[in-house]
Amino acid sequence: MxxxxxxxxxxxxxxxxxxxxxxxxxxxxxxxxxxxxxxxxxxxxxxxxxxxxxxxxxxDSLSMMRVYILLYAFPLAAFVGVILALHAVSRSPVISFFGAMAATITTYMFVGRYLKKDRSFxxxxxxxxxxxxxx
Structure with missing residues (x-):
């Protein structure tokens, strides 16, 4: 681009x-x-x-694709994975939701640090x- x-x-x-x-x-x-x-x-x-x-x-397009995956796929995978795991363990939708939100926010924090540190992006x-x- x-x-x-x-x-x-x-x-x-x-x-x-x-x-x-x-x-x-x-x-x-x-x-x-x-x-x-x-x-x-x-x-x-x-x-x-x-x-x-x-x-x-x-x-370059490959870097853009990697950024899109980091910004969208990883947080979504964290949200879905944690919500399913916590729901299987606790059977509480409230605990599952807030745990998944915490995992998503944490994932965004790690992705932000990684993108700032890695100059290839x-x-x-x-x-x-x-x-x-x-x-």
């Missing part, structure tokens, strides 16, 4: 990039994608960027008109 944007701020070495919506997004608007989004680029990959630079932000950046890609 490749998108274009403009560096609007440098914060602690990291670049804040405003991603411009695609032209097709203006025609639809069903997901509010027609509004600009902000993306934080890590300091390692933001080297050499300045405020006002036009950039191309790229993340952060996008690659290239200045427009440049052939060098920061990796």
């Amino acid at each position: 490749e998108e274009q944007g403009k560096v609007i701020e440098i914060r602690g070495g990291a670049a804040v990039v405003e991603i411009e919506p695609h032209e097709e997004c203006h025609k639809c608007g069903s997901c509010n994608a027609s509004r600009p989004r902000l993306v934080m680029i890590s300091p390692e990959k933001a080297g050499g960027l300045n405020v006002g630079d036009r950039v191309e932000v790229r993340i 952060s996008p690659d950046v290239r200045k427009m008109g440049s052939t060098i890609v920061n990796r």
Whole structure:
């Protein structure tokens, strides 16, 4: 997935990039994608960027799929697994529900830490008109 944007701020070495919506997004608007989004680029990959630079932000499809699995499949599996296990043990729907919610929240906390720590999920950046890609 490749998108274009403009560096609007440098914060602690990291670049804040405003991603411009695609032209097709203006025609639809069903997901509010027609509004600009902000993306934080890590300091390692933001080297050499300045405020006002036009950039191309790229993340490969495999990384996006892994992020989707981490954000949706793992918490859902934790919720369903814990609710079934607790219901089999306690036969109380209230205990099962709150236990499953606690497991889901805990899973999101672990996934959030993992995504922040693993830099393979952060996008690659290239200045427009440049052939060098920061990796």
